[in-house]
Amino acid sequence: MSLLINEPPLMALPSLAAELGTADEAIVLQQLHYWLQRSNNVRDGHKWVYNSMNDWLKQFPWIKSRKRLTRYFDDLESRGLVVTGNYNKAAFDKTKWYRIDYDALSVLEKRLGQNDPTSESNRPNGEGQNDPTNTNRLPETTSENNNKHSASHSNAQRVSQLENEFEELWSKYPNKKGKKQAFNHYKAWRKSSTKHTNKYLLDRLDKYLAYCQQNNSWYHPMNGSTWFNGRFDDVLITENVSNKPKKRIYD
Structure with a gap:
């Protein structure tokens, strides 16, 4: 060489x-x-x-x-x-x-x-301009070009990861109605902030399951599509697990 x-x-x-x-x-x-x-x-x-x-x-x-x-x-x-x-x-x-x-x-x-x-x-x-600054090997190591060529692959990987993490939650959720809508809500919530993590939702789900268990004589878990649409932060459910509400909560 x-x-x-x-x-x-x-x-x-x-x-x-x-x-x-x-x-x-x-x-x-x-x-x-x-x-x-x-x-x-x-x-x-x-x-x-x-x-x-x-x-x-x-x-x-x-x-x-x-x-x-x-x-x-x-x-x-x-x-x-x-x-x-x-x-x-x-x-x-x-x-x-x-x-x-x-x-x-x-x-x-x-x-x-x-x-x-x-x-x-x-x-x-x-x-x-046609200045003699040619380096044919460099597009391989430029993130701008790499992003253009691998964008679809990266997006597919991110969607696949979200799907897997959603399935972890969905497998534990008791009322499996409205899965498609639930996943759409989940994706939108996850992408809206880096603070929105699967770990956070798993914690909220554990509290919700405890609430359902304590009140199973009268309370029925809401549809999955409803819970994933922000109801996981329902204070009456997640923060007052031991307090039985006076009225049944409907979907």
Whole structure:
């Protein structure tokens, strides 16, 4: 195997590396530009790419430290060349989104006296440029591309996990009416907050079963579709298990 350009290279201008003080940081910025050319994610009038730091690290195999790479991104951001954001749908998803401030880059180029076609002052979204930043192997390690190719598989896995956890509850629930509606309520409740866990519902179900057992002479468990539609938090049932209500609770 030859080590002299026998694979798609990662390149950056020496003048940019000199200005930033490190070739690594210049390559990181160039690589971000490469992905921005191929991104379809437009938010607030700009193209963005999103990636975890661990996935970024895979694109620069000679950088062994996640902390070191994070420092490069932080420095580029502090210089105003890189802008970060969060447009993730899930509140708990902290994966950063990145773009280049091409106006700031243009100012830097003018200061360096550059005439190379890397300025984006007339193309603020980074469109229409054919810079030689090709790396055909990198789509395999970019979370944005991986997400596109594996989204259906990941969704199927999440649904399968929810189904299994729901079945754990459903197998213990005494009145098995309205299973389909119950599962729909369960899915909506689970997805609405990271605090909504199966463990919580199992605890509520144990209390409800105890209530049913203590009052089995007159109380009949509500339909499953009703209980899973928020009735598991019924205070009269779950918090006053030993107190027999004056009236029968209907579905």
